[in-house]
Amino acid sequence: MTRATARFRRAASALLAMTLAGVSLAAGLTLAPAAMADAERDKQYWLGEAGITKAWEVSKGAGVKIAVIDSGVDAQHPDLKGAVTGGFDASGAGSPNGQKSLGVKPEHGTLVATILAGRGHQPAGASASPGPGPAAAGPDGMIGVAPEAEILSVSTWLGSANPAGKSDQDQIPEAVRWAVDNGAKVINISLGSATPQWPQSWDAAFLYAEQKDVVIVAAAGNRIGGNLQVGAPATIPGVLTVAGLDRKGTASVDSSSQGISIGVAAPAENLLGGLPGGGYAEWAGTSGAAPIVAGVAALIRSKWPEMSAKQVINRIVSTAKDAGPAGKDPLYGFGVLNAEAALKDSVPEAAANPLGSISDWIRVHRRGNLGAPAPVPTDEVASAVPTLPEPTVPAAEAPSQRDSAVGAVVVIGSVILFVVIIGAAVFQLRRAARNPGAAREEPDTGAFQTVDSGGKT
Structure with missing residues (x-):
């Protein structure tokens, strides 16, 4: 066995132990009763502190599909009524439309989705306000960062043995490709692993997303979960990796990790999210910080539909408030998220994605070894038919x-x-x-x- 082969097998073993990045018992997931949501709404401090309420003066995410690659989303949650418009089960374990919680932490996807695109709800017995979107959102429940965006729920089974037998090496690329084929302009991945490396089976899917101009946002991982350094997929070039902040706005000791791939930092402690069945939970982790940033990406893509993914990412990182050592650093990346500036400031056009390119990485590191997998079948999923043409995934060039x-x-x-x-x-x-x-x-x-x-x- 060569040294390179041994390294890959170790990486593959670590990836098979992939865990959900944000929620763990050690992180203190606290169940909250289904309460009067004016109190719940008050707990969403990040809407004001990260400049999101000011950003809503420009955009609320209308017309943008966001794929949530996670443990499944409960589309029946009162705050997600009408928000989940399609789905797919990449795990093969029994959630055909991605709208049934799966895996070791079945509540996780719903927590993420409500932070991302919750719409709130009217209290029992109240008449609904006319019109769509947050202007008509009830005072109860959670309102997401992009409350007029649509959710595509892509369910995976990670963190424990998948009864369907599919590993993350199969599930992640299938999930990414399905999301791209079904019109997602932003993909949120609140999942993490214990290694910065990723299997070669992921290359073509992330390259496909890059070629189709999709913004991918990923959680950096949490120290309390054993991730001292950022792990894949948050290490993949071109991915917008999100670190976590505590309530003081500084890098979280427990609910974040560090690494050179971090792009921006967002709130990750004292978060609130919805649970299957209509309840709520207080939680912590970069799993919650990632959808805050993904929601801002959706606001931008709604305001400027023709803006490229690299320009969306550049707008987010270049308007971030510098923190820590001057310039980009491994704790805050380019700085702390400033949603208002990202939607309102004048930002020079970038020549390239400031977080790199998976295409360039493949050309250097996988020379002559990249294969293009077959497209994921979508003909059996009526809720979200393909909206993009077939990909052209070039093989990596052989030495000249x-x-x-x-x-x-x-x-x-x-x-x-x-x-x-x-x-x-x-x-x-x-x-x-x-x-x-x-x-x-x-x-x-x-x-x-x-x-x-x-x-x-």
């Missing part, structure tokens, strides 16, 4: 003739240099034999020094 020629020159040059060094050594040894006093070894350092003996050569 020029590369081979350069390699040959280097080898020949090395041989010539070796012969010259040997010849010089023989010459010096012969000289030393004729002139024993010409050279000696220093007893302390072991270095050779020339000594003038006064003799003739």
Whole structure:
């Protein structure tokens, strides 16, 4: 077994142990009763502090589909009524439309979805306000960052043995490709792993999303969950990785991790989310910070439908409030999310995605080894038919003739240099034999020094 193969197998094993990035018992998931939601609404401090309520003066996410790749979403939650418009089960474990919670933490996807696109609800017995969207949203329940956006629920089974037998190496690329094929312009992945590496089976799917101009937002992971460093998929170039903040607006000790791939930081402590069955929970983690940022990406894509994914990401990171050491750093990335500035400021156009490109990474690291998997079938899912054309996923380029020629020159040059060094050594040894006093070894350092003996050569 080569060293590279062993590294890949270790990475694959770690990825099979992938866990949900935000919720754990150690993180203190606290169930809250279904309460009068003016109190619940008051707990959504991030709407004001991150500039989201001000951003709503410009956009509320209308016309944008956001895929939530997670444990499934309870579309019957009162705050998600009408928000979930399609879905797919990438796990194969029994949620055909992605609207049934699965896996080891079945509430997780609903928590994420309500932060992202909750619409609130009217109290029992109250008459609904006319018109769609947050202007008509009831005073009870949660209102999401992009309350007029649509949710595509893509369910996965991660963190425990999948009864359907499909691993994350199959589920994640299927989930990403289905989301892209079904019109998602933003994908939220609040999942994390214990390694920065990802299996090659993911390459083509993330490249496909990049080529189809989709913004992917991923959670950085949490220290309290054992993720001291950012793990895949948040390490994939081009992905907008989100770190977590505490209530003081500083990097969270427990509910975040660190790494050079972090793009922006958002609130991750004292969060609130919906649970299957209509309840709520207080929770913490970058699983909640990611949909806050994904929601802002949806606001931007709704305001400027023709804006490219790289420009959306650039707008978010370039308007972030710098924190920590000056400039980009491994705790805050480019800074703290500022939704109002992201929607209102004038931002110069970027030449490239400031967080890199999976296409460039593949060209360098997977040369000649990239295969294009077959598209995920969607003909059995009537709720969200394909809206984009078939992809063109190029294979990574094999080494060029020029590369081979350069390699040959280097080898020949090395041989010539070796012969010259040997010849010089023989010459010096012969000289030393004729002139024993010409050279000696220093007893302390072991270095050779020339000594003038006064003799003739």
